[in-house]
Amino acid sequence: MNKKIDTAVIPVAGLGTRMLPATKAIPKEMLPVVDIPLIQYIVEECYAAGIRNIIFVTHSSKNAIEDHFDLSFELETTLEKRVKRQILSEIQTIKPQDLTIMSVRQGHAKGLGHAILCAKNLVKNNPFAVVLPDVLINKYNCDLLKENLSEMVSLYNAKGIPQIMVEPVEYSEVEKYGIVGLNNNSNCIVNDLIEKPPVDKAPSNLSIVGRYILPAEILNILEHTPVGAGDEIQLTDAIKVLLTTHEIHAYKLIGNSFDCGDKAGYFAANIEYALKHPSLGNKFKNALQNSLKNS
Template structure:
């Protein structure tokens, strides 16, 4: 877990791409919402951000990505139904999608002008503070990577020590 006094508290996750390299699977489902076991890919990315001490996450979205926004929004009806049916474990899993101490917000990228433009779209929200830019379609294989070094928390720790990315 990242130090509590870390300078990096915000992350930008560009999710506005159309996922053309993964067609036809992404024709109706954003690639970030494709499941990996029991969670959409984007949830693994957000979980890593949270584990690294990130408290503000900006998703740079496209108008076709409502399912991503809905995934991180509170679903009062679903939570009430799970509570009524005493499905505590499922209720906790749904509520843990976005913990109360974390803010997840969306910014729209009107025109697809590339990754740099997507990050720039988040500037009004993140300002000039240090920020982690996370690409949600890059998943590391724990058997092929050294996860003690190849993880967001470690990158933030190194940034805090050196001031460099």
């Protein structure tokens, strides 16, 4: 019987250099998409997928992330005294009571594969999800309770087959991403993975979106994975080794994603989420229309 997925590893140790100068003193994961930090959307996505244990692989400069999910007695007391009960409720529900959040430090920036390996002692011998906090799945284009990460978890729980989320990109963009190749006789069985290949070496234009469901064996493989692209230990290289013993499926993203580690992607996410915001959407739409008229 397959062990069920109840743990997600979220690597948050990166320095956010693509978002400087905004990230000089603020973790990129704490940058707001409208009125909620990016990392909160990511944790909510995991929780909606049935995940109840979150492991942050973090850095000494990222304490604000853990603080965001911790109790803030002084703030809550102040809101209660000022009868700001709606805001108080929002603050108190940032971390559901049945969600456990742990953290482990990544002492050296050796790549995504190394970051995942840092969580080995907490993951133990269990399958787990890897969720990259740079990538925001557009919640307004899909139902998180039924699609994407939730569906990937359900598929693994039912069949025990590792899952990798993918979406197509322009071939001119493949060198920016991990790319997945599929078996010619299947629309989901993975037969190749390459990290940031030149276009003439790319097995397809299916880019890895930043959501993985992996067995515990990947951690043992990572311990012996040599340095790869960018002089880093690449998770894609370890998954390619896993392919020799496991069938792996590509899960095709429903809806669209935003690369919020990139300024253009981050701006696009803010526009989309602001337009759909339940209380601010109409005001923002009018402001945006006026700005476009005057530009």
